[in-house]
Every structure is written in structure tokens, then in C-alpha cells.
Amino acid sequence: MLTNEDRSRVGAAAVGVAALGVGEAIAATRGGSLIDTVGRALIDAVPVPVVEAAVAMSGRHDKVATRLGVAAGVVAGAVGLGGLPERLRTPVAVASGAGAAVLATRLSARSTSTVAGAVAASGVLAAGLRRRPHGLLGALGWLATGAGMFAAAHTLQHDLDRKQNNDIRRIGSMGALGVVPQDGLEDEPRLSPLVTAAHRMYVADVNLRPPRIDPAHWRLSVTGKVAHPLRLTLHELAEDAVEFDAVMVCIHNHPGAGRAGNGRWFGVPLSDLLKHAIPESDATRLVTRAVDGYTISLPIEPLRSGEWPGYVVIGMNGEPLTPAHGFPARVFVPGLYGQYTGTKWLGELELTDDTHVDYWPRRGWPAGPLWITPQARIDVTAPGRAAAGTTTIAGVAWAPPHGVAGVEVRIDEGDWHPADLATELAPAAWRRWRTAVELPPGDHRIQARAISRSGEVQEGRHRPSFPTGPSGYHAITVHA
Numbered sequence: 001m002l003t004n005e006d007r008s009r010v011g012a013a014a015v016g017v018a019a020l021g022v023g024e025a026i027a028a029t030r031g032g033s034l035i036d037t038v039g040r041a042l043i044d045a046v047p048v049p050v051v052e053a054a055v056a057m058s059g060r061h062d063k064v065a066t067r068l069g070v071a072a073g074v075v076a077g078a079v080g081l082g083g084l085p086e087r088l089r090t091p092v093a094v095a096s097g098a099g100a101a102v103l104a105t106r107l108s109a110r111s112t113s114t115v116a117g118a119v120a121a122s123g124v125l126a127a128g129l130r131r132r133p134h135g136l137l138g139a140l141g142w143l144a145t146g147a148g149m150f151a152a153a154h155t156l157q158h159d160l161d162r163k164q165n166n167d168i169r170r171i172g173s174m175g176a177l178g179v180v181p182q183d184g185l186e187d188e189p190r191l192s193p194l195v196t197a198a199h200r201m202y203v204a205d206v207n208l209r210p211p212r213i214d215p216a217h218w219r220l221s222v223t224g225k226v227a228h229p230l231r232l233t234l235h236e237l238a239e240d241a242v243e244f245d246a247v248m249v250c251i252h253n254h255p256g257a258g259r260a261g262n263g264r265w266f267g268v269p270l271s272d273l274l275k276h277a278i279p280e281s282d283a284t285r286l287v288t289r290a291v292d293g294y295t296i297s298l299p300i301e302p303l304r305s306g307e308w309p310g311y312v313v314i315g316m317n318g319e320p321l322t323p324a325h326g327f328p329a330r331v332f333v334p335g336l337y338g339q340y341t342g343t344k345w346l347g348e349l350e351l352t353d354d355t356h357v358d359y360w361p362r363r364g365w366p367a368g369p370l371w372i373t374p375q376a377r378i379d380v381t382a383p384g385r386a387a388a389g390t391t392t393i394a395g396v397a398w399a400p401p402h403g404v405a406g407v408e409v410r411i412d413e414g415d416w417h418p419a420d421l422a423t424e425l426a427p428a429a430w431r432r433w434r435t436a437v438e439l440p441p442g443d444h445r446i447q448a449r450a451i452s453r454s455g456e457v458q459e460g461r462h463r464p465s466f467p468t469g470p471s472g473y474h475a476i477t478v479h480a
């Protein structure tokens with residue numbers, strides 16, 4: 001049997017669901033989201049060890065996990081609110097709504113609708129919790145309201161996404177993927193493709209949903225310490241863009257994981273843009289700033305000289321960037337880890353001095369930039385059961401920007417044996433490899449390591465991602 005206390009808790013939780021649903025629906029009318037705004041505030045506020053643990057635990061589903069966490073937090077908050085003396089409930093509900101509204105103005109690109117959503121949600125919360133207890137039937141009514149509102153929010157967001165995708169489709173091609181690149185290992189179907197399709201590419205960022213950017217109004221501005229500020233359209237950038245092949249790797253990619261992908265990118269060399277803008281003599285940092293204010297900065301000198309070939313990228317695999325991967329533009333310096341390479345959803349390149357501090361260093365990461373270390377991943381054979389005798393082992397390896405000079409494989413901590421390397425697409429791209437090993441019956445541990453053309457051998461000692469990047473070998477266990 002439910003006690004009265006239980007009933008009132010269930011009722012308060014249901015009011016919490018309804019309040020969040022109403023807020024979410026109102027925010028969605030112009031593409032905002034209350035849950036995502038609070039989620040982003042959470043991501044920005046929790047200490048780095050908590051972020052690291054969450055990334056490790058939730059992997060590819062980190063965004064879903066964050067949203068569920070926010071929703072659970074709001075519902076728990078509503079239950080807590082319901083337990084307060086009556087005279088405190090309204091002020092606390094209003095205060096939490098005001099807090100969310102302030103966050104929205106600071107963090108959300110669509111702040112007006114998100115602020116309206118926060119106000120509406122706190123109103124529903126205050127009204128719903130004015131009295132208690134609620135009967136179970138009443139709770140069902142609040143829950144149904146919440147569900148309907150979430151459905152409405154989903155439909156609104158979906159329509160806006162469809163409009164954005166249509167805008168992107170109308171742009172047409174970005175680069176010429178006439179021929180599909182080949183490296184000679186096309187007969188190994190279980191191996192990762194040589195070029196990662198955009199929809200198969202990992203997604204890593206602090207936004208719970210990508211900012212929606214209208215390409216007709218978007219401009220890239222080059223500002224700050226320059227003699228000749230620039231304002232460029234997507235079309236103007238496309239006229240000066242070139243294609244290049246390179247692997248993008250997240251610093252959270254521990255050996256064997258999937259936070260890496262190889263693309264054929266289309267972009268304007270940063271050295272060209274800098275030449276046109278004419279940096280002033282005291283300009284030392286290039287700040288890449290996303291439309292939502294997120295920044296990653298890079299030293300100007302090696303970019304200007306071309307020592308680090310960096311690009312403003314506007315296309316991937318012959319098409320415009322997808323929203324998840326930074327449409328309409330991102331900065332990419334092959335060889336640097338994703339969180340140091342430049343921002344997605346680029347709005348501005350600002351030339352400044354070394355007083356600028358970026359998002360990640362403010363949160364405890366080294367100022368960087370940090371370079372990707374050589375890594376080999378085993379894709380074939382899958383962990384588990386393998387036939388005894390000759391078994392194919394194959395995978396991908398990278399060591400940007402110098403390139404992969406060798407991949408070696410060993411069984412049960414035995415001697416390292418070189419694998420065959422596929423044709424290299426580009427030094428900064430990933431390189432596929434394959435070998436055949438003899439497996440006696442029993443359990444075996446198979447490991448691989450990469451060696452870069454600069455002589456760097458993949459480090460075998462395990463190291464976590466924080467603070468300078470992961471190390472260790474990918475290992476799979478098979479039963480032959």
C-alpha cells in the first residue's frame with residue numbers, strides 16, 4: 001500500500017515531468033532546449049575527474065546519459081520541492097526557474113525561447129506543487145501532460161532539423177569524391193573502411209545538440225590583430241578550398257576504441273587566410289571561436305609558415321559538413337587531438353596574444369596543443385572464438401602527421417612480428433594493415449602496436465587520457 005507521503009511524492013514527480021515537458025516544448029518553438037541548456041551547464045561545472053569517469057562509462061551515449069541525468073535531477077528536485085513547507089514551494093520553484101533562465105541567456109544560442117521555457121516550467125512547478133497530496137489519478141494527468149509536451153518538443157526540433165538538412169543539401173558538393181579511394185585491402189570486409197562515412201564518424205563535443213546555422217546568413221570573420229579583417233561566405237571559402245586526407249582522433253580514444261575516424265576533407269589552408277588578413281606583429285594566438293562562444297586557440301607562427309598545415313574545413317567526403325561534425329565550418333590541424341585542433345561550428349578566427357585562455361585549459365587540461373601519438377587498432381578478428389591454425393589479424397593504425405612506418409603484432413607477449421601495410425592514402429590519414437598468425441589451440445591474447453615514420457614507437461604502458469593523452473596497446477583475447 002502506498003502511504004499518503006508516497007502518493008504525494010509520486011504526484012510531485014509527475015508535476016516535475018509536466019513542468020519539464022512544458023518548458024521543453026516552449027523552448028523548442030525556436031530550437032532551444034531547457035534540458036540541453038542545463039546539461040551544458042552541468043558539463044561545464046562538474047570537475048574534470050567526473051567528466052572523465054562519465055565519458056569512460058557512457059562512451060558513445062554520453063549525450064543521452066547527460067539528458068537523462070538532467071531529467072532525473074529535475075524530477076528529484078520536484079519531489080524535494082513537494083516536501084518543503086507550503087510557503088517555501090513557490091519561491092523555490094520561481095528561483096530555480098530564474099536560475100535556468102540565467103543559464104539560458106549565457107549558454108543557449110536560442111536564448112529567448114529557452115528563457116520563456118524556463119519561466120513556464122517554474123510556473124507549472126509552482127502551480128502544481130501549491131497543494132499536496134495529489135491522488136494517483138491526478139499524477140497520471142500530470143504525466144500525460146508531460147508526455148504530450150515532450151512529443152510536441154520532439155516534433156518541433158525534428159522539423160527544424162529537417163529544414164537545416166534541406167538547406168545543407170541545397171549547397172551541393174564540397175570537393176570531388178569522384179573515385180572512391182582504395183588501398184588494396186578492399187577484400188577484407190570486416191576491416192574499418194579506408195574513409196569513414198560522416199554518419200559513422202564519432203561525435204565528441206560539449207553541446208548536447210549541434211547549433212543550427214543558416215548558411216545563407218553565416219559568415220566567417222577573421223578579426224583582431226590583423227591589418228585586413230575578412231568576412232567570408234561559405235561560397236567564397238569553397239572557391240579556395242583543397243582536399244586532404246587525415247584522421248581525426250579524440251584524446252579520449254583509449255587503444256581499441258572508436259573515437260577516431262578517417263576523412264577526405266575539403267578546406268582552405270589557414271596559411272592562405274592569414275596571408276590575406278595580414279597579422280599584426282604582436283599577434284601570437286589564433287582563437288578559433290564557435291558560434292556559441294566555445295574556443296580552441298593555436299599558435300599563429302607554425303600555421304602561418306605552413307609548418308603545421310591547418311585548414312578551415314567546409315566539407316567531408318565530398319559533401320558539406322553534417323551538423324554533428326561542425327556545419328558549416330571547422331578548423332582542423334591534422335596531427336593534433338580533437339580538443340586542440342580547432343572548433344566545430346566556427347564563427348570567428350580572432351588573432352590575439354597569449355593572454356587568451358581556452359575552454360579545456362580553464363578546466364584543468366594542459367594549454368597544449370597536444371599531438372596524437374601512434375596507435376594501432378585490431379578490427380579483425382573479433383574478440384572471442386577464432387579457428388585454430390591460420391587466423392587473419394587486421395586493423396587500422398595512425399601516426400599523424402608523419403605517417404605510419406610499421407605495425408607489429410604479437411601473441412601472448414611473444415616476439416613482435418611486422419604486419420603488411422596497405423597503400424598509404426596520406427601521411428596524416430589512417431593506414432590499414434593485415435597479417436596472418438598461427439594460433440595453437442587454447443586462449444590467446446593478441447596485441448598490436450604502431451610505429452611512426454618519425455621513429456616513435458607506440459607506448460605499451462597504460463596511461464589514461466587525462467592529462468596528456470592515452471597510451472597502451474590494444475589487446476584482444478581469442479579462443480582457438
Ligand SMILES: Nc1nc2c(c(=O)[nH]1)N[C@H]1C(S)=C(S)[C@@H](COP(=O)(O)O)O[C@H]1N2
Binds near residue numbers: 205294
Ligand atoms: N565547438 C566545438 N568544437 C569542438 C568540440 C566542442 O566541444 N565544441 N570538441 C572537440 C573535440 S574534443 C573533438 S574530439 C572533435 C570531435 O570532432 P567530431 O565530433 O567531428 O568527431 O571536435 C572538437 N571541436
Ligand SMILES: [Mo]
Binds near residue numbers: 204251252339
Ligand atoms: Mo575529444
